[in-house]
Amino acid sequence: MKQIHLGVFEVAGPQVGGTLSWPHPLNRSLDYRDLNHWIHIAQVLDRAGFDFLFFADGYGYPTVGGDLPDVAATGGINFPSLDPALYIPTLAHLTERLGFVVTSSTGLDHPVQTARRFATLDHLTNGRVGWNIVTGASQDAVAKLFGHEEMTLHDARYDQADEYLDLAMNLWEGSWEEGALVQDRENVIFADPDRLHRVEFEGEHFRSSGYFTVDPSPQRTPVLFQAGTSARGRAYAARNAECVFVQGTTIEQTKFNVADIRAKAAELGRDPQAIKILVGLTVTVAATHDEAVTLRAQFDDLQSDEVVAVLYAGNTGIDLLSLDPDRTLAQIEEDGGAFGQMGQSNIDRFLGKDGRPAPTVREILDQLRGRGTRGFQVVGSPTEVADELERMIDETDLDGFLIEPIFDPTDLEAFAELVVPELRRRGRMSDAPATGTLREQVTGAGPHLASDHPGARFRDALAIARDERATDAS
Numbered sequence: 001m002k003q004i005h006l007g008v009f010e011v012a013g014p015q016v017g018g019t020l021s022w023p024h025p026l027n028r029s030l031d032y033r034d035l036n037h038w039i040h041i042a043q044v045l046d047r048a049g050f051d052f053l054f055f056a057d058g059y060g061y062p063t064v065g066g067d068l069p070d071v072a073a074t075g076g077i078n079f080p081s082l083d084p085a086l087y088i089p090t091l092a093h094l095t096e097r098l099g100f101v102v103t104s105s106t107g108l109d110h111p112v113q114t115a116r117r118f119a120t121l122d123h124l125t126n127g128r129v130g131w132n133i134v135t136g137a138s139q140d141a142v143a144k145l146f147g148h149e150e151m152t153l154h155d156a157r158y159d160q161a162d163e164y165l166d167l168a169m170n171l172w173e174g175s176w177e178e179g180a181l182v183q184d185r186e187n188v189i190f191a192d193p194d195r196l197h198r199v200e201f202e203g204e205h206f207r208s209s210g211y212f213t214v215d216p217s218p219q220r221t222p223v224l225f226q227a228g229t230s231a232r233g234r235a236y237a238a239r240n241a242e243c244v245f246v247q248g249t250t251i252e253q254t255k256f257n258v259a260d261i262r263a264k265a266a267e268l269g270r271d272p273q274a275i276k277i278l279v280g281l282t283v284t285v286a287a288t289h290d291e292a293v294t295l296r297a298q299f300d301d302l303q304s305d306e307v308v309a310v311l312y313a314g315n316t317g318i319d320l321l322s323l324d325p326d327r328t329l330a331q332i333e334e335d336g337g338a339f340g341q342m343g344q345s346n347i348d349r350f351l352g353k354d355g356r357p358a359p360t361v362r363e364i365l366d367q368l369r370g371r372g373t374r375g376f377q378v379v380g381s382p383t384e385v386a387d388e389l390e391r392m393i394d395e396t397d398l399d400g401f402l403i404e405p406i407f408d409p410t411d412l413e414a415f416a417e418l419v420v421p422e423l424r425r426r427g428r429m430s431d432a433p434a435t436g437t438l439r440e441q442v443t444g445a446g447p448h449l450a451s452d453h454p455g456a457r458f459r460d461a462l463a464i465a466r467d468e469r470a471t472d473a474s
């Protein structure tokens with residue numbers, strides 16, 4: 001029976017998932033600037049046996065016609081957001097085993113900066129950190145904010161991201177040989193110069209020549225997550241990701257995406273089942289079915305078309321409220337509608353490619369209300385929720401879920417109290433949560449990158465250098 005992995009999806013802002021929930025009295029997410037709020041959440045998850053706390057992040061915000069729409073400001077819809085990486089050392093210090101995954105895009109900082117930041121986090125968390133690699137949402141706003149003339153196009157961003165990660169992995173895996181860190185007080189040797197190697201990287205987008213300035217952390221390479229479910233995004237995941245956060249709202253589409261990522265990974269010589277694939281999941285659970293339905297209705301009452309449209313525009317570049325409500329996106333595209341070069345998975349899902357008729361713009365607005373960028377939605381008693389989670393795992397070959405709270409942290413407390421024990425009873429979660437580095441906890445393998453991962457070649461190059469030195473010495 002497949003075990004269920006659990007993470008929690010958060011942003012360092014007023015609410016998650018591009019929906020409106022902070023005005024509700026049960027919601028304390030306005031405390032996002034207060035470390036105590038995050039410490040409480042991290043400790044709840046740590047004790048309950050969740051695998052990790054995940055922070056989405058980006059420099060952008062939703063735009064319509066190039067500007068921040070009023071409803072994004074009044075509703076606090078994906079605006080504003082703090083830098084979540086800065087929370088992590090405190091949260092790790094005050095938890096025992098929980099992992100922490102931070103999103104960072106491949107579009108702006110140089111890979112050397114990102115490699116150094118994550119290696120430092122890996123040290124400070126004692127190997128409990130993951131990097132969610134994204135090419136970046138809200139690319140138009142980000143390009144303008146950073147003074148760039150225009151955004152890089154969608155697939156080109158992924159090509160650049162392949163190279164970006166290669167350089168980062170080269171730094172983590174290919175600069176410090178095992179044993180290079182000596183720290184011998186008596187003989188005054190901090191590091192062994194023979195075991196330190198220059199990284200020489202010549203790419204199309206990035207170049208680097210020199211030594212990595214952070215000594216090897218427990219995992220060396222943080223656990224590599226990826227989010228972005230377009231065809232090019234799935235190819236990127238198949239090559240690079242150890243954990244994938246897929247966009248998914250229907251069983252059929254999710255099953256297809258999971259199978260596609262695993263098949264592409266196998267073609268590249270990777271173990272397809274070793275890649276852990278998770279989907280977003282909003283759960284409203286209460287002691288009884290009726291209580292859960294009432295709670296969910298209170299959330300639904302806060303949502304509106306304007307909130308949906310702002311979020312969707314920020315994600316795809318398409319303003320649904322400016323389109324003919326009776327036409328489908330496929331028809332509008334055929335008419336020559338300008339579909340942007342921003343995120344594609346939230347366009348693809350409405351083009352009728354999954355065998356169902358494509359919805360009209362009006363139907364898309366209705367389908368997205370209360371959903372935003374959220375994945376699956378489940379409402380019910382603990383046994384109803386557990387039934388549904390088991391069904392989803394078994395029908396899609398997913399490995400788990402990223403819980404996307406609507407009322408924060410109440411939803412997480414309820415899930416930990418009511419659903420986790422039920423999943424344990426059913427043998428879907430172990431009674432004793434895994435410990436060790438995040439990679440050991442999530443993949444069940446060792447603390448370092450698997451040997452079939454493309455990053456392992458940088459480690460192999462150091463092993464060859466070590467063997468050559470040994471031959472020369474003998």
Ligand SMILES: Cc1cc2nc3c(=O)[nH]c(=O)nc-3n(C[C@H](O)[C@H](O)[C@H](O)COP(=O)(O)O)c2cc1C
Nearest residue numbers: 056057058134136137227228229230233343344345
């Ligand atoms: C499930 C999911 C989660 C995402 N999380 C983030 C995020 O936290 N920050 C970000 O900048 N972009 C995020 N993205 C967006 C992608 O970086 C961006 O849209 C990019 O164009 C790739 O998405 P695509 O492959 O789905 O087109 C996410 C995309 C998906 C599908």
